Amino acid sequence: MENLMIGPKGGLIKKHEFVRIIIQCLYSLGYRKSAVCLESESGISYKSADFESLESHILNGNWDDCVSSINKLKSLGDETRASALFIVFKHCLLECLNRGDNALALEILRKQVVGLQDEENVHNLAVGLLFLKELGLSKIDNGLIHELRERLLFEMEKVLPPPITLPERRLEHLVEMAVGAQIDNCVYHSSDAVSLYEDHHCSRDNFPTETVQILTNHKNEVWFVLFSNNGEYLATSSSDCTAIIWKVLEIGRVTQKHILRSHQNPVSFVAWSPDDTMLLTCGNMEVLKLWDVETGICKHTFGSDGFVVSSCAWFPDSKRLVCGSSDPEKGIYMWDSEGNEIKAWKGVRMPKVSDIAVTPDGEHLISIFSDKEIHILNLHTNAERVISEKHSITSLSVSADNKFFIVNLNSQEIHMWDIAGKLLKPSKYKGHRQHKYVIRSCFGGLNGTFIASGSEDSKVYIWNRLGDNPIEILSGHLMTVNCVSWNPRKPQMLASASDDQTIRIWCPSRF
Template identity: 70%
Template sequence: MLMENSSTMLGSNGLIRKHEFVRVIIQCLDSLGYRKSASFLESESGISYKSLDFEMLKSQILCGNWDGCTDTLNEIKVMDETRASALFIVFKQCLLECLNHGDDAMALAILRKVVSALRLGKDKAHSLAQSILSLRDTEFGKMDDNIVQELRKKSLVELEKLLPPPIMLPERRLEHLVETAVSAQIDSCMYHNMLGAVSIYEDHCCGRDQIPTETIQHNEMQRILGDRIIRMILTDHKNEVWFVQFSNNGEYLASASSDCTAIIWKVLEEGKLMLQHTLRSHQNPVSFVAWSPDDTKLLTCGNGEVLKLWDVETGTCRHTFRDHGFIVSSCAWFPDSNRLVCGSSDPEKGIRMWDCHGNEIKAWRGMRMPKILDLAVTPDGENLISIFLDKELRILNMVTNSERVISEKHPITSLSISGDGKFFIVNLNSQEIHMWDVAGKWDMPLKYMGHKQDQYVIRSCFGGLNSAFIASGSENSQ
C-alpha cells in the first residue's frame, strides 16, 4: 500500500494529493454500494480506504484484544481528548463483556483502570458503572457470541466517527467536497434564481435571463402566432391599481384598486390569469391586501376604510372590523392564519390584534403609538415591525416584549420582510431602499438606489430564490 506522505499531486494547480483523492473515491464507491469496485480500486491503486492503524484496531476489537486496542490508541497521533474518548469506547465494551461472563472482579479492575487512565472524576465513574450495570440487567442479559460481535461492530462504528484524518475519513467525504464546491459556485452566482439541483457536469453560472424582466402572459392567441408571445393587460378594474400580491402557494393573485374593489385572480397551469372573484362593499379606494399564510383568507383595507376579511374560495366577506371607526391603514397575519394585526393612521387607535371573528386579543394604544403607516409580521410570528411617525421603525418581539427603535433621516413609505424573516426593507421618499436585519446586528443598513420615487407610494419587495433579490417599481416607468 502507498504511504500517506506520497508526493504525487493532481489538478491544474497541483493542490490535490493523489493518494488522498483515491482514498475518498474508494470511500465514495463503498458508501454508494459499489463494494466490488471499491475493492478492485484498492487492489489496483495499492491505496487502502481505511488506514493501517484503523485496520489494526478493527482486528483487535473484533478479536477482543483489549490490551492491543489500548496500546494502538496510545500510539496513534491524536489529541488527548480524542484518545480519551476512543479509550472510553474500548473500555466500555470490554467492561460489558466481563460482566456478561460473570467476571465482576475483572469488571471492577477494568473500571478502576478506566478511572486511572482517563482521569475520570468519582461522580462520572460512578455514573458510568451504574449505566453499564443497568444495561446488563435490562437489555443484554446473557449475550451469545453473535450479540457480542454486533456490539463490537457498533464500537467500531463509533470509533470510525471519532478518529480524525488520516486515520479515518469523515463520512461521505467526496460528496461533501463536491457539494461544498457547488454551494460556493451558487453563492458567487450573481443571478442565481433556479429551482432544483445544479448539474455538476459544468461550472454553474446563471445568466441575466434567470431574472424576469417582462410581465407577459401566454394566451390562446399564441397557438395561432407560433412562438410570438402576446402581452395581456388585465383591464377588469375601472381605475388605478394600487397594490397586487400573489398568494403564498402561487395559485392566486389579488389586486387592489382605487375603484373601491379588490379582485382575486386564479393562476392557471398555462400561466393565464382568470378572474375568480370581484370583492365589493368597500366605500373608498382599496390600497392594501394581505393573504393568510394558508391562503384561505384575504384581508383588504385602504385609506379611510375599514378592514374586511374575505373567504378566498367563495369570495364572500366573512367579517368587517368596525370597532368604533377604526380606520385601518395596514394589516398583517400571524403564521397560524387565525390571528391578524392592523394599524391605524389615527393616532388614538394604535395597533390592534384580532382573531378572525373580530374578537380583540391585544391592543397597543396611547402616546407611544402615533399613527401607523405600515406594519408586517415575520414569518415565525416572533416580531412585529411597524412604521411610526414617518421616519421611525419599531421592532417588537412578541415573545420577550422587548422593543427596538430605528430612526431614518427621511420619511418611510412602506416596508417588506424577506421570506426567511431575517431581513426587511423600507422605501424612503429620498429615492432609496434600505435593508435592515431583524436581529439588530447591523449598525447601518444596506442601501439601494436607482429607482425614482417622488409622489407615489412604491412597495418594493424581496423576490427570487431564497429572497435573494429586491424588486422595485419606479415613477420613470423603469
C-alpha cells in the first residue's frame, strides 16, 4: 500500500502519503468526522505508529517509556533527538515540582537535561522553574496537567520530522507552491485572479504593448517620468527647465494638471511623497524644490543657490526627505518637509553622490558613490555594506517590497541585487543599449514582476524578473528613451520619456 503510486505522470505521488496529508487537511479545516471516516475507509492513519506510541506515553505520564521511545527512533538526528528530549524533560520537571518531588526534579535537571541544550537554555529553564516554585505557582490541577500534556504533543509534532509527523498544513503548502510555480512561469503575469480549477496563464493581450497617448507639452528633451504611489498622477521633468504634474483620468488617458516653472536649469529628477501630496524636483545643475500637488505652488527651496542636487528620496512618513549632491563637499542631507536640516553626511572625503534611494519601509538608505560603488546604510543600526560594480552606474531603483534594487550600468546591463541578508549574484538583464546616457529603469506589474528600461536605440525593453532576456521591445519613440515608470495601481499602464520631447503612455492594445 505504501509503495502504490498515483497521478497522471506516474511515479511521483505515493498514495499512502497523499491520503495521509488529505486527512491532516480535513482535521485542520475542522472536518473531524470526514477525517475519521477517511482514516477508517482507507486504513491510513493521520498519525504514524511511532507518534501514536509517544502520544499514549505522554498523555498517561509514562515518562520513562516516552524517553525510551524517542531514543529508539532511528530516523532522528542528534540535534532533533536532543530537542525532543529537552521539551519532554522540561514538562517532566514541571510535574515533579507540582507533586513536590524536588529531589527527582533536581536529579532530572542534573543528569538528563544538562548536555541536551546549551548552557544558557538550561540555566533559563532552571531559573524559570525556581521562579514558579517561589511564587507558589507550581500547583496545577489535573485538568490543566492534561492540557499541558496536549500542548507538549503539539510541540513534539513541530520538532519530529516526517514521516513520524507531518509538517503543519502540508497540503495547503504544496498547493501554494504549485500555484506559485505557475505564476513564476507566467511570462506576462498581470492578474491576481488565480483559481485552483485551472492552470494559471496571463495573456499578452493584457500587457502594455501599444502607445495609446502621446504627450507633447514639454518643449525639450524629457528626462524623467514617475507615477504617483496611488497611481492617480504622473510627474515628468525636462531640459526645458519645467516639470509637469498630470492627472490620470483612466487607463490610457492623462491630462495636464500643473506646469511647475520655478527652476532656472534643466530638471532631471522628481520624487513623490508617499502620501502623494508633495513633489520634489531637482537637477544636476539645480537646487531642490518642494511643490504642493493640489495647488502646484512651490512650498520650499532647500539649500542655497550653490547647492546642486543630483537626486532625492522620501522617508515613508512623508515628513522627512534626503538628497544627494554631485558636489563631494555637499554630500548627503536629510531635511524635514519644512526645510529644517536633520542630519548631514559631508566632508572633503565624501565621494560624489550620483543617485540615492530610501527603501519603502524606511530601513535602508542606498547611495551610488563615485559611479561604481553602492552603499547600503541601515538607518537604525548604522551598519553599512558596500557593493562594487565593474562599470559605471547611471541610476538605481528599489522594489516596493523592500527586497531588491536594480542598477543601470553603462556596460548595457541591468543588475538586480537583494537589500537585506547575504548578497546574491546579480541577475543580468541584457538587450537594451546604454553607454553614457543616464537611463532609468523601474520595477512594475504585480509584486514587481517586471523590469522595464529605456534605451539609446529609442525603444523600451521589458523583462520578466526571472529571465535575462526581454519579453517585449516597444517601439515608437524617435530618440533615446531616458526613463520609464509603471503605474503601481494600474499594472497595465506604463509611461516612457524620451529625448524626442514626448511622453508615451503604453497600455494593452484592447484599450
